[in-house]
Amino acid sequence: MSNPSTVSNPVPMLDVSRGNQPLREDFLAALASVIDSGRFLFGEEVARLERQLAQLHQVDHAVACANGSDALLLALMALDIGPGDEVIVPSFTFFATASCVARLGAKIVFVDIEPKTFNIDPDAVAAAITPRTRAIIPVHLFGQAAAIDRICQMADAKGIHVVEDAAQAVAAAYRSRPVGSWGLVGCLSFYPTKNMGGMGDGGMLLTRDAEFADRLRLFAGHGMRPRYYHQVVGINSRLDSFQAAVLEIKLKHLPSATVARQVHAARYRQLLEESGLTGKAITLPVQDPAAYHVWNQFTIRVPAAERDAVRTHLQQRGIGSEIYYPVPLHRQVCFESLGYEPGSLPHTERACSEVISLPMYAELTADEQVRVVEGLASYFRTAAHRAAA
Numbered sequence: 001m002s003n004p005s006t007v008s009n010p011v012p013m014l015d016v017s018r019g020n021q022p023l024r025e026d027f028l029a030a031l032a033s034v035i036d037s038g039r040f041l042f043g044e045e046v047a048r049l050e051r052q053l054a055q056l057h058q059v060d061h062a063v064a065c066a067n068g069s070d071a072l073l074l075a076l077m078a079l080d081i082g083p084g085d086e087v088i089v090p091s092f093t094f095f096a097t098a099s100c101v102a103r104l105g106a107k108i109v110f111v112d113i114e115p116k117t118f119n120i121d122p123d124a125v126a127a128a129i130t131p132r133t134r135a136i137i138p139v140h141l142f143g144q145a146a147a148i149d150r151i152c153q154m155a156d157a158k159g160i161h162v163v164e165d166a167a168q169a170v171a172a173a174y175r176s177r178p179v180g181s182w183g184l185v186g187c188l189s190f191y192p193t194k195n196m197g198g199m200g201d202g203g204m205l206l207t208r209d210a211e212f213a214d215r216l217r218l219f220a221g222h223g224m225r226p227r228y229y230h231q232v233v234g235i236n237s238r239l240d241s242f243q244a245a246v247l248e249i250k251l252k253h254l255p256s257a258t259v260a261r262q263v264h265a266a267r268y269r270q271l272l273e274e275s276g277l278t279g280k281a282i283t284l285p286v287q288d289p290a291a292y293h294v295w296n297q298f299t300i301r302v303p304a305a306e307r308d309a310v311r312t313h314l315q316q317r318g319i320g321s322e323i324y325y326p327v328p329l330h331r332q333v334c335f336e337s338l339g340y341e342p343g344s345l346p347h348t349e350r351a352c353s354e355v356i357s358l359p360m361y362a363e364l365t366a367d368e369q370v371r372v373v374e375g376l377a378s379y380f381r382t383a384a385h386r387a388a389a
C-alpha cells in the first residue's frame with residue numbers, strides 16, 4: 001500500500017505544532033521580553049519557573065538545569081555517589097536513568113519491572129539492596145507513578161536515598177502526593193516529547209531539602225562559590241531565559257493538557273475494548289488505582305512475533321507508533337561488561353518485545369483515535385495475523 005506521506009489523513013505519533021501554533025503570539029511576546037531584558041541566563045523567567053514548579057510538585061525548592069539527563073547526574077553528584085557505590089535502577093527506561101550512575105563510576109544494579117504497570121518492582125528492589133546501595137532511581141514511566149511509597153519506606157529504613165526520575169511524569173502523583181516530593185530529589189525533563197515540552201532542552205530538580213537544593217545549585221554552576229573559587233568539581237548546566245519564558249507559557253496550559261491526555265486514554269481504552277481485541281491480541285495498559293496518571297505515553301502490548309507487522313500495517317495507513325523501548329538497558333552493548341545474560345530480567349525483556357506506544361498528545365482528536373483503533377483492528381483481520389495466530 002501507500003507510503004504514509006500519500007495517505008490523506010495521517011495520525012502522526014507527535015505533532016508539536018498543534019499545541020504551539022495557537023500560542024504563537026504569547027511565545028513571541030515572552031521571547032521579546034527576554035531580548036529586551038538582556039538577561040539571557042539567570043533571568044527572572046527562570047526563577048519564576050522554578051517557583052511555579054516547586055509549588056505544583058509541593059516541594060520548597062526547584063533548581064533549573066539544562067536537561068533531564070543532567071538533572072539525574074546532578075542529583076547523584078550532589079549525593080557524592082562514585083566508585084564502590086551501587087545504585088538500583090529499572091532496565092525498562094530511557095538510557096539517562098542509568099548512564100548517570102556509570103558516568104560517576106558507580107555500579108548500576110538493574111532490577112525488573114512489574115509487568116502490569118511497567119514500573120520498577122518494589123520486591124525486586126528489596127532483593128537487590130546490599131550494604132553498598134547508596135541510591136534507588138525509580139522511574140515514573142509513561143506518566144504513571146511507580147510504587148513510590150513502598151520504595152521510600154524501604155529506602156528510609158536503610159538510609160538509602162531515593163532519586164525520582166519524573167522526566168515523563170510532570171504533575172503526576174501517587175496517593176495524592178506529587179511525584180518528586182517523595183524521595184530526596186525529583187528530576188523533570190522538558191524535552192519536546194514530554195508532557196511539558198519546551199522548544200529545545202530543559203530540566204528541573206525538585207527537593208524539600210534546603211541544604212540539598214543549595215548543593216544541587218553549587219554542582220550545576222561549576223561548584224563555583226564565590227565567583228572563580230571552586231568548592232567542588234561541578235558541571236555547567238543551566239536553563240536559559242528563552243527556554244524558561246516558553247516553559248512558563250506551557251505550564252499555564254499544562255492542567256488542561258493533562259486532562260485532555262486522560263480523556264484520550266479513557267477513549268482509547270473504550271474503543272479498544274469495543275473492538276473485541278483486548279484480552280486476546282491486545283493488552284491494555286494497567287492503571288494503578290493509587291496513581292494519578294498523566295499519560296505521557298499510551299502503551300499497549302501485542303504478541304511479540306506480530307509487532308513489526310502491526311506497526312507496518314499502521315504505518316501504511318499513515319498512523320504513527322513508537323517502541324519505548326526496544327532494547328532493555330541491561331542488554332545494551334555499552335553495559336555488556338556488567339554481565340547481564342538474556343533472561344536475567346524476564347518481565348523487562350518481554351515488555352521490550354511486546355510494547356507499542358500509540359499517538360498521545362493533548363491535541364489528538366477523537367476521530368484520529370478511532371482511526372488508530374480501526375488500524376489496529378484491521379490488522380487483526382488480515383491474513384498475516386491469521387497465519388501468525
Ligand SMILES: *Cc1c(COP(=O)(O)O)cnc(C)c1O
Pocket residue numbers: 067068069070093094096097139165167168188189190191201202203
Ligand atoms: C526523557 C527522559 C530523560 C532525560 O531527559 P532529557 O531532558 O532528554 O535529558 C530521563 N529519564 C527518562 C525516563 C526520560 O524519559
